[in-house]
Amino acid sequence: LLTSDAVPMNQRMADFYGVSRDGDPEYVSVSFQPEHRAGVLSHPYMLTAFAYDKASSPIHRGVWLTRNVLGRVLSPPPIAVAPAPLDPHANLTTRERVEQQTSEEMCAKCHNMINPLGFPMEHFDAVGRFRDAEGGKPVNAGGYYVTRAGERVEFNGTKELASFLAASPETHK
DSSP: OOSOOEEEEOHHHHHHHTOOOOOOSSOEEEEOOTTTOOGGGGOHHHHHHTBOSSSBOHHHHHHHIIIIISOOOOOOOSSOOOOOOSGGGTTSOHHHHHHHHTOSHHHHHHHHHHHHHHGGGTTBOTTSOBOSEETTEEOOOEEEEEOTTSOEEEEESHHHHHHHHHHOHHHHO
16 A cells, blocks of 8 residues: 555556556556655555645645544644745745745644655655656655654655555554
8 A cells, every 4th residue: 555666557547657558448557667656655646636736735745644644633724824826936846835835833833744744745746747856946855754752753755755654553553
């Protein structure tokens, strides 16, 4: 679930992601970018589901991990906040926009847990394509998690995050 590099793909999906397949219209399991992919965390459907139409969303991805993989409870946001629009912040990466928008004290309480879990998946764009850069800047996919026992665990990228989660007692529970 968390560490496989195989993704079920039909021919249409394989064509979109540039994967060689035999033309079979049915879904078959394909080893897809094994150096970058890690189970459901890097599955194109999951990455797309937790993104905007033109941008990734480390917040949505981090909330999903926090609640559904680690079983943590998040309080509702104290105020409704719209995401920072892309256009006025065209020189910023998604990570930089998220850090800017969630740095206020009232946001930081939850986002100090959410963002560092979503940032390791920033190598994947809004539709789950791998990228090394965003807007001409290298992707910073570093993140961390503070366990319930207070241990800070750092990881860089989806594969390291998935390895941590696969071994985590919190995930198992």
